[in-house]
Amino acid sequence: MVxxxxxxxxxxxxxxxxxxxDGCNAYCTSDAxxxxxSGxxxxxxxxxxxxxxxxxxFTPFPDARYELKSFAADPERNNVSAFAVFHATHTGPGGPVPPSGKSLKTDYVYVMQFKGxxxxxxxxxxxxGLALKQVGWA
Incomplete structure (x- = not known):
């Protein structure tokens, strides 16, 4: 078992x-x-x-990257949690305003529930809300 x-x-x-x-579906159920x-x-x-x-x-934020802070499995509850910080600068087209050149740094957590x-x-x-304010989108 994987x-x-x-x-x-x-x-x-x-x-x-x-x-x-296309790059993620091999790790997920088809109906995940x-x-x-968040808005x-x-x-x-x-x-x-x-x-x-x-x-x-990655269109409005072509330099987007993440900084992984924590990655933990909870086998009793069949899930994995990831805590990271997303970093990016609005230099590409897209979003509610023209490219602002402003950067954002925002915390986030994924909780991935497993079936098998x-x-x-x-x-x-x-x-x-806080993330979008940093780049002038809110």
Whole structure:
């Protein structure tokens, strides 16, 4: 059986480097769901939709990168949590304003729920309001 932590790390890396669903789907169930209590993501209900949303973020933020702070498995509850800091500068087209040249640094957490050896649901914990203010989007 594939190690839950290894699968989560592979998914996380693919998602956070803009590979989209094509680069993430091998680590997830085909019907994997997604949730987040943040404005830009309220309508995103599938993990496929989220992975593609992250891929799209590399247009306005071509230098986007993450700084991983913690990665932990909870085998009793069949989930893996990742805590990271997202760094990016708005230099590309896209977003509600022209490229601002402003940078953002924002904390976020992924909680990846497993069914068997694949991710079946992911929750993103993120304060979008503070992040978007940093680049002049809010």
């Amino acid at each position: 190690n839950m932590l290894d699968t989560a790390k592979s998914f996380f890396t693919a998602c956070e480097t803009g590979k989209g669903w 769901t997604f949730s987040a209590e 830009p993501l309220l309508e995103v209900k599938t993990l496929a939709g989220y992975a593609d949303w992250m891929k799209a973020m 050896d694949k991710i079946s649901h992911m929750t993103k914990i993120w304060n979008d």
